[in-house]
Amino acid sequence: MLKALVAELPVTLLVMLALPIEVLGAAASYVRIYLAKEIKKLISIREFNDALPGHLPPDAASQERAGTIISRLEGIASL
Numbered sequence: 575m576l577k578a579l580v581a582e583l584p585v586t587l588l589v590m591l592a593l594p595i596e597v598l599g600a601a602a603s604y605v606r607i608y609l610a611k612e613i614k615k616l617i618s619i620r621e622f623n624d625a626l627p628g629h630l631p632p633d634a635a636s637q638e639r640a641g642t643i644i645s646r647l648e649g650i651a652s653l
Contacts, residue, residue, distance in 0.1 A: 595649050606653040613651040617644065 598609060616622055626643060630636045 595646065598650060599653055610651050610653045613647050617647050617651060 598606065601609075623644065627637055627640045630640060
């Protein structure tokens with residue numbers, strides 16, 4: 575289920591996730607609404623949150639980054 579959901583994310587959405595939150599917040603309202611809706615769906619999936627650390631390198635610094643990534647996603651979800 576998780577792979578299918580991530581596979582359905584448009585490339586545009588993935589590119590936008592790399593933008594600073596300030597840039598996303600200044601986007602047109604329909605863009606903010608779309609991003610928030612899609613990210614809310616993604617972070618509500620327990621398997622996504624559980625799997626995220628497994629997609630990062632195993633060193634401690636990289637593993638700590640998982641929390642930063644989730645925080646960023648939560649920020650986007652609240653746009």
